Amino acid sequence: MAHQHISEHYQALVDMGSNGIRFSISDLSPPTARVMPTVYQDRSAISLYDAQYESGKKVAIPQAVIKDVLTALLQFKRTCEDFQVPHDRVRVVATEATRNALNSEDYRQQIQTATGWTVEMLPKEEEGRIGALGVASSFGSIRGLVLDLGGGSIQMTWMVSENAEVKISPKGSVSFPYGAAALMRRLGEAGIQSHDSLHKEMSANFEKALQDLEIPDDLTKAADAEGGWTLYLSGGGFRGWGYILMSLHSISPYPIPIINGFQVPKSSFLTTLESSSDLDETFRISSRRASQVPAITFLIKVLTQSIPSISQIHFAQGGIREGLLFSSLPATIRAQHPLVTATQPYAPPSTAALFRTLESSVPLQKQNSSDPPTTLTSPEMLTSIVNLLYAHASLPKDIRAAAALRSSTTGLLANANGLSHVDRCSLALVLCERWGGDVSPTDELYLAKMQELAGPQAAWWAKYLGGIAAGIGDVFPAGVVRKGEEGLVQITTEWTDADEGRSASASALFLTISMVTEGREGMLEDWLERMEKKGKKKNWIGGKDGWGLKVTTLAKKLNVAR
Numbered sequence: 001m002a003h004q005h006i007s008e009h010y011q012a013l014v015d016m017g018s019n020g021i022r023f024s025i026s027d028l029s030p031p032t033a034r035v036m037p038t039v040y041q042d043r044s045a046i047s048l049y050d051a052q053y054e055s056g057k058k059v060a061i062p063q064a065v066i067k068d069v070l071t072a073l074l075q076f077k078r079t080c081e082d083f084q085v086p087h088d089r090v091r092v093v094a095t096e097a098t099r100n101a102l103n104s105e106d107y108r109q110q111i112q113t114a115t116g117w118t119v120e121m122l123p124k125e126e127e128g129r130i131g132a133l134g135v136a137s138s139f140g141s142i143r144g145l146v147l148d149l150g151g152g153s154i155q156m157t158w159m160v161s162e163n164a165e166v167k168i169s170p171k172g173s174v175s176f177p178y179g180a181a182a183l184m185r186r187l188g189e190a191g192i193q194s195h196d197s198l199h200k201e202m203s204a205n206f207e208k209a210l211q212d213l214e215i216p217d218d219l220t221k222a223a224d225a226e227g228g229w230t231l232y233l234s235g236g237g238f239r240g241w242g243y244i245l246m247s248l249h250s251i252s253p254y255p256i257p258i259i260n261g262f263q264v265p266k267s268s269f270l271t272t273l274e275s276s277s278d279l280d281e282t283f284r285i286s287s288r289r290a291s292q293v294p295a296i297t298f299l300i301k302v303l304t305q306s307i308p309s310i311s312q313i314h315f316a317q318g319g320i321r322e323g324l325l326f327s328s329l330p331a332t333i334r335a336q337h338p339l340v341t342a343t344q345p346y347a348p349p350s351t352a353a354l355f356r357t358l359e360s361s362v363p364l365q366k367q368n369s370s371d372p373p374t375t376l377t378s379p380e381m382l383t384s385i386v387n388l389l390y391a392h393a394s395l396p397k398d399i400r401a402a403a404a405l406r407s408s409t410t411g412l413l414a415n416a417n418g419l420s421h422v423d424r425c426s427l428a429l430v431l432c433e434r435w436g437g438d439v440s441p442t443d444e445l446y447l448a449k450m451q452e453l454a455g456p457q458a459a460w461w462a463k464y465l466g467g468i469a470a471g472i473g474d475v476f477p478a479g480v481v482r483k484g485e486e487g488l489v490q491i492t493t494e495w496t497d498a499d500e501g502r503s504a505s506a507s508a509l510f511l512t513i514s515m516v517t518e519g520r521e522g523m524l525e526d527w528l529e530r531m532e533k534k535g536k537k538k539n540w541i542g543g544k545d546g547w548g549l550k551v552t553t554l555a556k557k558l559n560v561a562r
Contacts, residue, residue, distance in 0.1 A: 128173025348479020433466020
C-alpha cells in the first residue's frame with residue numbers, strides 16, 4: 001500500500017530524441033518535488049537521425065529500426081507496470097527526428113498500436129521552450145544565454161529565472177539545423193572551402209538570432225558589467241564536451257563527477273579545443289560521442305566568435321525531460337531553492353532555532369579581504385547545513401566525516417537536481433568538519449581536491465562553520481531545542497586585529513560563546529578549544545603559509561533560568 005501511495009506521484013517519460021531514446025520515472029511527491037528525484041532511468045542508443053540517411057540521402061525510418069523502438073517501448077511499459085505508474089502519468093514525447101521523418105505518421109501509429117501510448121509531437125518552437133525550462137530546473141537562478149544541442153538541431157534563447165518566474169525570449173527560441181549528428185554529416189560531405197562557407201553561414205545565423213531574440217537591455221548591460229555573457233549549455237553534445245573539460249581540468253582528478261552545475265571560464269573552454277584529441281579513456285564519453293567531437297569543436301568555434309563576449313560557461317543536465325517535469329510543477333514548488341528542498345527530508349525538529357544559532361556565528365562586520373563567501377553564508381546554505389546536521393549521526397564514528405564529505409556527490413544528495421558544484425563542494429566541506437574532519441587515507445586525496453576546488457579562503461571558512469555546527473550538534477544531540485531553551489547557546493563573532501584588540505580593519509576573529517553549562521560541564525571549554533585550533537597557522541588551508549584566520553575565544557557561562 002505504501003508503494004502504491006508513492007506511485008501516485010510518479011511521472012514516466014519517454015524522450016525520443018535524435019541521438020537516442022531516454023526512459024525515466026520521476027517521483028514528484030512532496031517535499032522533494034522541486035529536485036525531481038529519478039527512481040528509474042535508462043537509454044536506448046537508437047539514433048533516429050542516423051536511421052534516416054543512407055548514402056547521404058534522406059529515407060524513411062526503416063522498419064527494422066521501428067521494431068527496435070517498439071521492443072524498447074514495450075520493455076519500458078512493463079517497467080512502468082512494475083513501478084505501478086498510473087497509465088495516465090506516462091508521456092511519450094518526440095522531437096525533430098520524429099517530426100521530420102518521411103514516415104512520421106506511420107511510425108507514430110505503430111507505436112500507439114503496440115503500446116497504447118500516443119506520441120506527443122513537440123513543435124520546433126515548443127521544443128526550445130521546454131528545453132530551456134529543463135535548464136531552468138537545473139539551477140537555483142539563471143541570467144544569460146541558453147543553448148540546447150541535440151542530434152539534429154541546436155536551440156538558442158535568453159533566460160532570466162528567479163524564484164518561480166522564468167522569462168525567455170518572446171520568440172521562444174531560435175532553432176538551427178546544426179545538431180551534433182547533422183553537423184557531422186555536413187562536415188563529412190564538404191571540402192575545406194565548403195567548411196569556410198558553412199562557418200560563415202552559421203556565424204551569420206547566430207548573429208541574426210541574437211538580434212531576433214529581443215534580448216532585454218538590462219540583461220545586455222548586466223553581461224557587459226560582468227565581463228561577458230554567461231552561457232548555459234544543455235544537450236548530449238554539450239554535456240559530452242563538459243566531461244572532456246573535466247578530464248583536462250587543472251584540478252585533477254576533478255572531484256565532482258556530475259555534469260550539472262559544472263562551470264568553466266571562457267579561457268578554459270577555448271583552450272580545450274586544442275587539447276582534446278585522445279578521448280578513448282575519457283569518463284562518460286562514448287565512442288559515438290567521441291566521433292562527434294570534430295563537429296562540436298567546429299560549432300563551439302563558431303559560437304564563441306559569433307557571441308560578442310563570453311565570461312562563464314555552465315553545463316546543465318536538464319533538457320526536454322526535465323523541462324516537461326518542471327513545467328508541470330506549481331509555481332510555489334518551482335520557487336523553492338533546490339539545495340534546501342534536497343536536504344529537507346533530513347531536517348531536525350528544531351531547524352529554525354538551530355539555524356539562528358549557526359547564523360549568529362557569521363561575523364556581522366564583514367571585511368572585503370577576509371569575508372566568508374556568500375556561497376557559504378547564504379540563508380539557503382546555512383539552512384541546508386542545519387538540515388543535514390544529524391544525517392550521518394547513526395554511522396560508525398570512524399566514517400561519519402568521510403560519508404559527510406561525499407554526501408553531495410555519491411551520497412544522500414547524489415540524485416538531487418539543480419545543485420551547482422560550488423554548493424556541493426561547500427556543503428560537503430562543512431559537513432565533513434561537523435564530524436571532526438578526520439578522514440582515512442583513502443579519502444584524504446578527495447578532501448584535498450574538494451578544498452582546492454573551493455579555494456583556500458572558502459575551505460577555511462567551511463572548517464570554521466563546520467566547527468560551529470559540531471558544537472551545536474553536541475549541545476542539541478537530537479536536534480531538539482526545548483521550549484524556553486532558545487537562549488541556551490548564544491554566539492557572537494567580531495573582527496579583531498591578529499595580535500591586539502577588536503578593530504574595524506580585522507584579520508582575526510573574536511568568538512564569544514555564552515552557554516548554560518549546568519549538566520554540560522566541560523562542553524563549552526572543549527568547543528572553544530577546538531575553534532581556537534582552527535585558527536592556528538598549522539591548521540590553515542595550505543599550512544602556516546596558507547590561508548586562515550586567528551580565532552580568539554571567550555567563554556561565558558549563563559545561569560539556568562528558573
